[in-house]
Amino acid sequence: MVLGETSVSVLGVRHHGPGSARAVRRELERLRPDAILVEGPPEADALVALAPELEPPVALLAHVPGAPARAAFWPFAAFSPEWQAILYGTAAGIPVRFCDLPAAHSLAEPDEEQHDDGLRTDPIANLAAAAGYDDPERWWEDVVEHRGDTPFEVIAEAMAAVREGHEPDGREARREAYLRKTLRAAVKQGHGRIAVICGAWHVPALTGGLPPAARDNAVLRGLPKVKAELTWVPWTYGRLASWSGYGAGISSPGWYDHLFGAPDRPVERWLAGAAAVLRDEGLAVSSAHVIESVRLAHGLAALRGRPLAGLGEVTEAARAVLCEGDDLAVELIQRRMVVGDRLGHVTDGTPMVPLQRDLREQQRRLKLKPEALDREIDLDLRKPLDLGRSHLLHRLGLLGVAWGGLGESRGKGTFRETWTLRWRPEHDLALIERAALGTTVAGAAARRAADLAGSGGASLADLTSLVERCLLADLPDALPEVLAALSARAALDTDVTRLMAALPAMVRAHRYGDVRGTSAEGLAVIVRSMLDRICVGLPVAVAGLDDEAAAGLLQHVDAVHAAVALLSDDDASPRARWLATLLGVSDRHDLHGLIEGRLTRILLDCGELDDAADRLARATSRGQAPARAAAWIEGFLAGGGLLLVHDPRLLGLVDGWLTGLPGEQFTDVLPLLRRTFGGFAAPERRAVGERVRTAGHGERAGERAGEQERDVDERRAAAAVETVLTILGKAGR
Template identity: 55%
Template sequence: MTSAAQEAQVHVLGIRHHGPGSARAVVAELERLRPDAVLIEGPSDASELLAHVVDPDLVPPVALLGYVADDPATAAFWPFGVFSPEWQAARWAVGHDVPVEFCDLPAAQSLAALGAPVPAAESEPDGAATEPDDTKPERAPSDEDDLRTDPIAALAAAAGYDDPERWWDDVIESRGEGDVFESLAEAMRAVREHVEAAPADGAEPTREQRREAFMRKCLRAALKRDGVRTVVVVCGAWHVPALTGTLPTAAADNRILAGAPKVRARSAWVPWSYSRLSTASGYGAGVTSPGWYHHLFTTEPDEVVVRWLTLVAELLRAEDVPVSSAHIIEGVRLAETLATLRRRPLAGLAEVDEATLAVLCDGAPSLAELVRERAVVGERLGAVPEHLPVVPLQADLDATARTLRLKPDAAVKQLVLDLRKSNDVAKSHLLHRLRILGVEWGDPAETTGKGTFKEGWSLQWRPELAVDVVVASIWGTTVPDAAVRRLEALAEEATTLAEVTGALEIALVADLPPAVTRLLRAISDRAAVAHDVDALLAALPALGRTQRYGDVRGTDTAALAEVSSGLLLRACVGLPSAVTGLGDEAAGVLAGRVDQVEEVIGLLGDTDRDRWYAALLTVADRPDVHGSVVGRVTRLLLDSGAISGEDAALRLHRALSAGADTTAKAAWISGFLGGSGIVLVHDPALLAVLDGWLLSLGEQEFVDVLPLLRRTFGDFDAGVRRNLGDRVVRLGDDPGTVDPEAATLDARLAGPAVATAALLLGLAEVPA
């Protein structure tokens, strides 16, 4: 290092990520120091993107997306809010023409350290940065590991606080003056001395050691530049001791950095949201109240409370909650009084929350939770201008939507597609593929009229969908490729055969032939070793439903039909042995499986249908099968025409014979009726058998079966129950005779109807 470099001044500003007080203090310090270079914690190979932070169309919250060029599934995000100290430092530097760059490990190394491709959306619930974070004010530390990962919590505990965010709020967020950086650095030195041990000889450097070695390397490089006299480093407070005092030699840092793996990485700005910036989303460096922190940073300190409660009042009024100016005034007084009682310099979020609950929400926790979701956390969405590089998946989506003339709209729009038209089919494919990726631009909607060629959608482009596109970009650079990879991942993670067939059904409606081929292979492989009849039955409905796509969408389903037949054959062979010895719960599950297959059996081939009903007939003839299963199978055979009404009545009579258990008889009836009594309305023979059985029951037997029968008949529609009552009253009557009293006509009531009928039939003249 040159003598000039040694004389240069280095100021390391330790900050809390996403802290508005830290952001204000950083800007004030930059204004005071007027440095010649600024270094900011962040991926160094994305430094060229810092030039865009002053673009008025780049509106935080936004995030830096880093992804492997050859495999976008390996990705990470570095989010920023308007109140993030790093964002404000970058804006100050670019706005004052001061050289600025990121000084943390490049994304090329961070992504290589991730190893095998793991979607950030799964490794972090909100798709947040996979970078380890310095400050996680979520809990008090309990051991040395907690001290290392959560140093702010350690400082808060040392100061007597059980909530680290409350400590930060008191020390920094609620104080607009004073230089806290040196005090914070001293505190961090004490914490690190407590938890850090000397590295073992020959030990592999940790990722944290590599990060700090790289930061020092960037600092040395900045100091060597001509004209650089003052350098400011903005980084997480934990790293301050590693960048101040007596530093290791460059050679020592180079040894730490040697051999680190790298990949070819790319970076881009993407929109973010406050809900994804919150701790609740699972983001490690998140804060519990990004909406409140945005308000803190953008509002004058002496107006924070009154403007906040005014905002809350507007939110509640929009929900038809009566909130007056008097509520706001009393809320401000209560918050300030609580702060005084607690010896706080200003009312913080805790006091404002309590005032909101007590005064504006009238003590209603549900309203307070609404305020927390919509205001304290908030759903503010950032924006990235079109002229900046975007995620490849977003570019492909925009291009495809323009081609299909499918324009994003904030208003809800009902769309009915005609699947006989190529452009409408392409729109359907796009919307289905986006749903696979979790980008729910459209929700399926019911359509009126007949025919399977219609498909309804309810479309609404919400701003946060741009974030969903970013998260989905880990699966690929184009919508079709990403959807294929996502389905393949779902199939690989599936634990049942039914989940794989469900994925196949989705692949067909989305027109993803590569996924269809691989899923068919996966189904064949799993079915070849599957012996569980329940699993085979559960897998068949999705396969059956997909048979219709060959007609509606022009999809080749020949291979699908072959797989379906194979599964059905295995299920039919195993069904008779699978129905033996079932308890009530297991029998109910199996009966439900049989119903689901019956719903789609008409979509399969004639051979498959014949095989299916032959298997059901075998089950119906078995004397050792649970009554609910036999009853249900008998009903399906009757409805399909496989047995006659007389045969069904004979089977019902046999099931209700004196030798059977009363509860088993009730189960048979429940399975046979299956939630619909219409068959009894139209078949007097079946109704007569059932009525005769009920009349034959003794008092205790009737009491025993009444709950099950009441539950069974209670599921019938009111009209069906009324018709059944009428049929029961007339059981045994001669159908050729008519009760004269029942045929009595009230001429006064029937008159208007008769007159209208006469007009329609031309038997009367239309009155003038």
């Protein structure tokens, strides 16, 4: 196409197509343009020069400062035609400019329009259907990716046919108007040979007779505008394997990367790589397997009339030969190779906020490399390196950068942590949004904690959790403000259940101050104050509870009891105060059976009761309602059945109560008892059953034999019998 004295070549491509990328590179070398226009936000023109130093996949990140929801990414892989055009231009000293709608306008559009392509139909799907293909990906591979060259003229004609009668609207019309505006500006600047690399769908809008400039200016007039900032950020193949805002997602980035990097014998190289992946997992795969799978892939391609085996053929060959039909092994190849785990890299010269730079320095110092796939690390907090890693991950968590997820540690004690790490591109956006909080991760996390504490909307539980997080993250500068807010909130909170819910985190935080060597001055005073208020309020809180409320309160009691056990051994007064409170409450007659039974068990385990058997006997006597007795037993036996295994007297009392119930009452309490005993571990249930069986055939049998051997004094018993008969109204019969 010629505009004035300028020759314009519009190269329609498929975003992230390896065949398109190679063809674009060859065509640029043939055309030798003096200007290259690439689809993308023009605010990123200044960032083009950094491209040769980056390691794809990377993405342009555009965001509106102070509005994290207003952000967009333009990803590039090594096999993206646009990326190859950028590399060619920068290497040859040719100006490379982006020509799509500015991010300042696209980010100002309503949310529902930001990800609207304006396409009423998928053009590739239409062309594939016209060629008799039911899979657009497979059609594109056959006619473009697997050819030695890409027929740009043919693609332009095909797209013109698909777009016949199509009227762009919405965002598509604005984008194409700006594409033409940029093209006209490049022509006006005197360039003689211009190459435009854009999505194949837009080729008809840039070729032939362009509409008058006034018409495009009218489309662009009055567009909303915001302040947008742009930079390069690392991207992942996992994120590339999804539909982006402009519809350029691909389902197999790892496969396309392979096609781009291995143009010769791609099938053989791919299946050899798949065999290596399976061997790494301990699966036996030989060279003969690889040879046979290659033959099968080529045979399938020939039967289907394909010029080269595609992903479908090599996957079927791998499933049948390498994996021997095992879908789990196929899934491993899919995850490692078809999608891939590659994470891009940007250099230190890339524009970054100080918070990003500090994190990069921390990652180097602590030897924590960002990776795209989940990686589990175990930390021993007694080692300075691991302790530093823990502090960094906890600080990032406070900033909303969930690089690591804390899991259950395999080791014992509080000196171990297990983290699962996975870096996502969105983390860079989160760091940019938190940049105003500070120039370092530690400083920003401390400021964030102080802001959360001073927001006024934080609950008591939120503040106690925040104290714990500050200690885990080693943020002593933030603790005074957080503790002050916590103290003020605790002093005003009159709900004893909220105090009980908050205390365990406070006690853990106090303990971490000892374990991690971090200062928590003033924390002990708050813990004591909260525990004193709990002890005062608990007797009132236990009154008049139904089953659900009793169960809820009991969870808080157990949590507080466990927390009190963590308090320092050199000060026994909090523990003594707590146990004295439980003892006083347990003697009340208006308690729910569940609570009374549980308190009895807690006090027994702590050595505070010597009449537990008597309490059990009273609770399970015939005068008690069966439902209450069952609830008492449930509370008493909560936490395991070892008590019944090792205390035959208590086992005998429970067994005697249960066997003495009439049939109707036994049926009523059976569901409650099954719930109680169902919570025991299987070995505990077997041990309890064995104890009952032994007692039944041993001790009880001996007792019955002794009774039969004893002489009964009929004369002395007659008076007692007469009294009983009188009470029963049967005297004289």
